[in-house]
Amino acid sequence: MKSNFRVMTGMMTGVALSCFVSSMAYAADPKPATAITTAANKAVFDQLPFDNMDDFEDAARGFIAPLPDNGIIKDANGKTVWDLSEYQFAKDKPAPDSVNPSLWRQLQLMLQGGLFEVTPQIYQVRSADLTGITFIEGDTGVTIVDPMISAETAKAALDLYREHRGNKPVVGVIYTHSHVDHFGGVRGIVDEADVKSGKVHIVAPEGFVEEAVSENVFAGNAMSRRATYMYGNLLAKGPQGGLGTGLGLGTSTGEVTLIEPTDIIMKTGQTLELDGLTYQFLMAPGSEAPAEMHFYIKELKALCTAENATHTLHNLYTLRGAKVRNARAWSGYLQQTLEIWGGQAEVLFAPHHWPVWGKEDITERLKKQRDIMKYLNDQTLRLANMGYNMEEAAEMIKIPDELATYWAARGYYGSVKHDIKAVWNFYLGYFDGNPSRLDALPPADAGPKFVEYMGGADAVIEKAKVDFDAGNYRWVAQVLDKVVMAEPDNQEAKDLLANALEQMGYQAESGPWRNFYLSGAKELRNGIVEAAAPNTASPDVIKSMPLTMFLDFLAVHVNGDRAAGKKIFMNFTLTDTKEAYGVALENGVLNYYSSTFDRSDVSLSVARDDFNAVMLGQATLKDQVDAGTAKLEGNAAKFDEFRSTLDTFEFWWPIVTPKEAM
Missing domain, CATH: 3.30.1050.10 (SCP2 sterol-binding domain)
Structure with missing residues (x-):
């Protein structure tokens, strides 16, 4: 009965509730960058303004103290749940041939972990988890914004803050949205008894609990498996391996917790007085998360746009799998934010990356993040209405220079191509209208027929070797996928496919794209290597799961x-x-x-x-x-x-x- 009834819980995962598998270095056979990859990566230096060092100055601004113990955080049993030192190989070094220099630059910007002053009364601890954590000082204590993934990393951040700012009591917590990296560490910073007694307020947008528990419940097993690729969990860290995600360095592996909100924000314009400060809110559902909100602190002239205006082009579709996000609405929320607070805010901070200071720079950030989302939305629909299909649109749309050369709009986490496909799917679904593609054979059935038509596996592999040498890696991957689907034991085909995916990973600017390519190459070479997968269906998450949601999830089984x-x-x-x-x-x-x-x-x-x-x-x-x-x-x-x-x-x-x- 045990195994059958445990299936009723499933795996409630994703970076809404993601499978945070420990990074492990398995036997691998990485290859060096080819001459073609080396040339492609060097060409990036001519395309982007690498001489502009403003971001490096901003990322270091207000630095107070580093993370203790070289950025290594352990749980109560001495197990490491976070290790910043894994990424120090990139510090003060030029980009190697095996890394897109734009992604390398993003990695270097995230390497300096520790405590920072954003402005007087606002402090952040960064690079102690995928998410940063913000401390806002009020009249009697501190309000904490987005307490990271794990209780252990959140506690370490609070300890570092208190070491330098005093033992201020926590009087409030704000969850900006419903993804686990923005609430999972809450028990590391507050005691639930203080929440129940009213000493601590927990503020969240409408729908937070339902979305926090449900986004990845129903397809959680599939999402979690794909998340091991997206976050590079199985890749050794290094120039030929994992470089983080572009949004952050990686995911901590400690205890995921949840305390339900006491104060729910229901509508744009709603205000809340908390510890002597006035918080004004803007609802942003269906943007980066199903339940999300922005807020402005009137007395501090400080604006937080949650995860909707960070230092990267974000996902309209996350490669681990989730509901497609609404680019038009996302853009509209940023426009509203500009109209309400654009001329007032003097600092813009977020739960990822470093802040932006000054009204002009804040306005530029909001406008360009607004415009890239709207550009992707509008141009995809333009081409769709002209009769082009999803794949064609993704190849045709080019970002204008004023956006393409703006560092915060580069595709470190999202990417132009898969965001365009997300817009297509949001409006038009998977089918492109061509009846030949309406009921195509699945890959394992189509593969043998393709290979037969192409003259057999040996002939395909020989031709693919020529294309690999010519640098046609996308085609090599596409055609050898057919051979591997036809002959999964053909190691020569798998090795050549792995080589092509690896070079595509080396060239990728997006952290998740790199991780997917390199993880696929690793699996092709070494097979599936099972790793420890902590159960993020924690007691707090289970307790917050309504019985009706559980019964819906049970029906999926x-x-x-x-x-x-x-x-x-x-x-x-x-x-x-x-x-x-x-x-x-x-x-x-x-x-x-x-x-x-x-x-x-x-x-x-x-x-x-x-x-x-x-x-x-x-x-x-x-x-x-x-x-x-x-x-x-x-x-x-x-x-x-x-x-x-x-x-x-x-x-x-x-x-x-x-x-x-x-």
Whole structure:
């Protein structure tokens, strides 16, 4: 029963709730940059204003103290959960041939971790996690903005702040949006008892809890596996490996926590007085996160735009997989921000990267971040309405120089190409209108036919070698993918495909693109290497998950073929919260009703905390029944029959080779 019922929890992950797999250096066979890659990367120096050092001055401005212990943060058991020292190979060194120099520059800008003064009363600790953490001093204490991923890194940041600013009590926490790197460390900085007593206010946008728990629940296993590629979790750090994500250096691996908000921001224009300061809010749902908000501190003339105007072109679609974001709305929120506070703000800070100071520079930042999102939106729709398809639009759209040479609009985390495809999908979906592509064969079926038509694997590989030598890496990857799908044991094809992906990674300006290419190359060469994957379905997340959301997630595990023809009616009752639902399996689908059935096949009664223990895998339902903490009435065989329809989700499924058919 244990394995089958634990599947009900699944893996609630993603960088909304991401699978933060520890970085590990496995056996690998990286190749050097080819002459073509070296030339391509050197050409970048002529395309961008590398002599402009303003960002380096801003990134160092207000520096007070470095992170202690060389930036190594450990948990209570002595396990390292964050290690800034892993990235010091890039410090004060020119870009190597195996790295796009623009991405190398971004890495160097994020290397200096520690405590910084943004302005009097506002301080940040940066490069102690994927996210920075902000401390805002009020009349009696400090309000903390976005407490990072892990309790351990958040606590280390608070300790560093207090070492230099005094032992000020935490009186408030602000979650700017619903991704885990902006709330996961909260228990490292506040005690929930102080929240419940009213000593600490926790402020968040409307929909925060639902989105924080749900964004990656339903497709969490797939997202988490892809996240191991996106964040470079399996890559050794170095010039031929991982360089971070462009948005931050990496993801900490400590304890993910959550304390629910006490104050919900519902509308633009809403204000909140907190510790002697006036916070004014602007709602930005559907931008970088489903629940997100900007805020302005009137007395400090300080503006925070959450993750909507950082030092990178952001994602309109995250490569780990998530709902596509609304570029038009994102641009509109930045326009609203300009209209409301553009002439007032004297400092712009965010939970990633370094601040911007001065009204003119802030206005420029907001305008250009606004305009690149609107440009991608409008130009994609222009080409779509002219009859071009998604792939064509991604190749055709060129960013104007005034945006393309602006460092904060470069594609370190998002990229122009995949953001264009995101806009296309937002409006038009996956189909481009060509009926030949409406019902194409899946890769594992199409691969053998392509290879047969092209004269066999050996012929394809020989031709691909010529194209590799010519630097046609995109084509080599595209065509050898067919061979690998046809012959997954053809190591020569996998090695050549890996070589092509590696060179594409070396040339990539986007951190996630580099990580995907290099992770794929690694898997092709060495196979799938399983690593420890901490369970981010933590007690706090489980506790915050409504039973209805859990039942929806449970329905995702129902195998429609095995469920076909079955009719099973169950009652689920939480004895302490007095929640009760009728749950029905019929027509191959699991549905729930807001009231229990008068006649059910089986009924389960259990307290929410005991139910949480089952959901967390700390106990089985059988344990609970045997201990008397859960009560199962009716035909127990019907419950077993229901359980037999549930699939388990394999985590380490293949990405670059075919998955065996079920």
